[in-house]
Structure formats: C-alpha cells, structure tokens
Amino acid sequence: MQAEASAEAPPLPVRLPRVTDYDHGISAIDADYFRTGLAAIHLIVEAGKAALVDTGTSSSVAGLMEILHQKNIAPVDVAYVFLTHIHLDHAGGAGEFMHRFPNAKLVVHPRGARHMADPARLVASAMAVYGEAEFKRVYGVIRPVEANRIVEAPDGFSLDFNGRPLLFLDTPGHARHHYCIFDKQSQSFFTGDTFGISYREFDVDGMEFVFPTTTPVQFDPIAAHASLDRLMTYNPSYAFLTHYGRIGHLPRHVAEMHDLIDAHVSIARKLHDAPNRHSALMEELGELLLQRVIAHGCKLPEEEIRSLLNLDVGLNAQGLEYWLDHAGGSS
Incomplete structure (x- = not known):
C-alpha cells in the first residue's frame, strides 16, 4: 500500500536555479519577474567582456548585479x-542597466530605438493597460537611454563582440520591433519571444514543451511562421528563450510551434463573434495548452499546469482579440 501511495503522490515542485550556466560562456539569470523561471536575462561572456540579452524590469537590477559580482564581472566590462x-518584460530595466554599465552600448531594433531614448509613449501605453499603480509595482521607473549610446540593428546587422561574431535578423510575428541574434560560436539563436515560451517545469526526460506567445498588439501569424522558418535555415543547435532558457530539439519544436500558431488562429476565428469573447478564448486556449502539456507527458497536477500557463493564456487571448479586430483576423 505504501508503494502504491508513493506512486500516486503528486510530483515535487521543480526547484529552479537562480543561474543556469551553459557552455560557450552563456548563462540564464532569473529576472525576478512575477515568479522564478518566468523570465531570463541571458549573459554572454567572451574573453573578459560581457553582454546581456534582454534586461527584465527595474526589479531585476539588484539580482543581476549580485550575479555579476559573484562571477567577477565588473560593470565597466559589460560591453x-x-x-x-x-x-517591458524584456526591456523595462534597460535604462537602469545602462546607467549602471558606463561603457555599454544598447543594441535595439530600429523600430524600438526611439522608445528607448524617450520611453514616454511606451510607459503611457503600458499604464493604459495596467493602471498607474500596478504599472509602477510591476515595472518601476523606466529610465531613458542617451541616444548616443543606442545602436540600431536592422536586418542583417553584424557585430563583433570581442572577437565573437553576432548576426541580427529581423523576426516579426510577435512584434514588429523584434530581432533574433545568431551566435555562430554556439550555433544558437537568442530568440526573445520568436521561438515561443518553454517553461522548465514542463520538461519531461530532457524534452521541452514549447508554445507560441500571441500577446498584444502586433501578433502576425504569417510573419511568425516565416520568422521561424528563417531561423531554421541556419541549422541552429539551440535556442535561448527569454521565457525560459535554452532548448534543443529544434526541428521537433518548430513543427509544434507552427501547429500551435495555427491552432491559436483557428480558435480565435471560431470565437470572433462569441459573447464574452475574452473568457471564451481563455477557456479554449487554456484547454488546448493543458491537453498538449499532458500529451507531452507532464505529470504535474492539472491545477499546477493551469497555474503556470494562466498568465500567458490571458495575454495570448488579448493579443488574438486585438488581431481579430485590427489586423484582418476575420478574413
């Protein structure tokens, strides 16, 4: 009886490390955004110099600075x-980090550069969604970045990071101000949200579960499919996702991403004129992802799976609604 009870007991919660070190000088550092394991700041170290991929929010600063100190990386060595x-979950802390790193350049998509120099519109837009009090609680103060420290990275832009070549590709679909970075040394991409979301709690015997993010306001399924296919032409070994960390098995995952993008679009179109559309979308998207996670082999209790997915289900529903109403989603 004891053996049976043990077998049926729910699995222990996954305890995620604050820092995950990979090869090629790459680490994922938890950004302290809502919960552990939700958002990563990726650190690349090359011959004594450092670079960060995405910044989290202003609340990410203290933890990141502590990790840099532990790794003996001085602020002046962040290039x-x-x-x-x-x-803002990717860029909200940029101004504060640039204040801390006096020698660093901020590299951003041309469509986003002016919003980093003058974040007033970015802040106003987010406050309209969250309300001023909640915005300040989650994102804190958004500091501007001096224009002369901003480098725009158009499609095909290349950069020599201390002898390490990096290539920047325009990858719309999630947002029109999105690029991905190809790191030839690791034969990998830093993909932000282009390759979707993959939480480590859903890993099963080393196999990840990946799903798309269709958040407001620039979701474009045709562009999203094209961006994924373009990344795969480089035959990458891994993708480093802001949400969360490194994933492999990319040929399998890109097929799953294509399928789930289409499934999200299909659900949105079906519910275009539904009463209580947002609630209906959340219910169907939540059920879609729950069943996919279970089919993937995840043994977490359903309540825990839903809890881990809930934030993204709500944002995906909002993004799909905006797409339906503004971008020809009903056609």
Missing part, C-alpha cells in the same frame, strides 16, 4: 545590452 524587442 553591450541587447534587447530582442521592447516589451
């Missing part, structure tokens, strides 16, 4: 801050 795109 670059790369923003895959300017959504």
Whole structure:
C-alpha cells in the first residue's frame, strides 16, 4: 500500500536555479519577474567582456548585479545590452542597466530605438493597460537611454563582440520591433519571444514543451511562421528563450510551434463573434495548452499546469482579440 501511495503522490515542485550556466560562456539569470523561471536575462561572456540579452524590469537590477559580482564581472566590462524587442518584460530595466554599465552600448531594433531614448509613449501605453499603480509595482521607473549610446540593428546587422561574431535578423510575428541574434560560436539563436515560451517545469526526460506567445498588439501569424522558418535555415543547435532558457530539439519544436500558431488562429476565428469573447478564448486556449502539456507527458497536477500557463493564456487571448479586430483576423 505504501508503494502504491508513493506512486500516486503528486510530483515535487521543480526547484529552479537562480543561474543556469551553459557552455560557450552563456548563462540564464532569473529576472525576478512575477515568479522564478518566468523570465531570463541571458549573459554572454567572451574573453573578459560581457553582454546581456534582454534586461527584465527595474526589479531585476539588484539580482543581476549580485550575479555579476559573484562571477567577477565588473560593470565597466559589460560591453553591450541587447534587447530582442521592447516589451517591458524584456526591456523595462534597460535604462537602469545602462546607467549602471558606463561603457555599454544598447543594441535595439530600429523600430524600438526611439522608445528607448524617450520611453514616454511606451510607459503611457503600458499604464493604459495596467493602471498607474500596478504599472509602477510591476515595472518601476523606466529610465531613458542617451541616444548616443543606442545602436540600431536592422536586418542583417553584424557585430563583433570581442572577437565573437553576432548576426541580427529581423523576426516579426510577435512584434514588429523584434530581432533574433545568431551566435555562430554556439550555433544558437537568442530568440526573445520568436521561438515561443518553454517553461522548465514542463520538461519531461530532457524534452521541452514549447508554445507560441500571441500577446498584444502586433501578433502576425504569417510573419511568425516565416520568422521561424528563417531561423531554421541556419541549422541552429539551440535556442535561448527569454521565457525560459535554452532548448534543443529544434526541428521537433518548430513543427509544434507552427501547429500551435495555427491552432491559436483557428480558435480565435471560431470565437470572433462569441459573447464574452475574452473568457471564451481563455477557456479554449487554456484547454488546448493543458491537453498538449499532458500529451507531452507532464505529470504535474492539472491545477499546477493551469497555474503556470494562466498568465500567458490571458495575454495570448488579448493579443488574438486585438488581431481579430485590427489586423484582418476575420478574413
């Protein structure tokens, strides 16, 4: 009886490390955004110099600075801050980090550069969604970055990071101000949100579960499919996702991403004129992802799976609604 009870007991919660060190001088550092394991700041170290990919929010600063100190990386040795795109969970801490790193350049998509120099519109837009009090609680103060420290990275832009070549590709679909970074040394991409979301709690025997993010306001399924296919032409070994960390098995995952993008679009179109559309979308998207996670082999209790997915389900529903109403989603 004891053996049976043990077998049926729910699995222990996954305890995620604050820092995950990979090869090629790459680490994922938890950004302290809502919960552990939700958002990562990727650190690249090359011959004594450092670069960050995405920044989290202003609340990420203290933890990141502590990790740099533990790794004996001085603020003056941070050469670059790369923003895959300017959504605030990726870029909200950029101004504060640039203040801390006096020698760093901020590298951003041309469509996002002006919002980093003058974040007033970015802040106003987010406050309209969250309300001023909640915005300040989650994102704190958004500091501007001096224009002369901003480097725009158009499609095909290349950069020599201390002898390490990095290539920047325009990858719309999630946002029109999104790039991905190809790191030839690791044969990998830093993908922001282009390759979707993959939480380590859903890993099963080393196999990850990946799903798309269709958040407001620039979701474009045709562009999203094209961006994924373009990344795969480089035959990458891994993708480093802001949400969360490194994933492999990319040929399998890109097929799953294509399928789930289409499934999200299909659900949105079906519910275009539904009463209580947002609630209906959340219910169907939540059920879609729950069943996919279970089919993937995840043994977490359903309540825990839903809890881990809930934030993204709500944002995906909002983004799909905006797409339906503004971008020809009903056609």
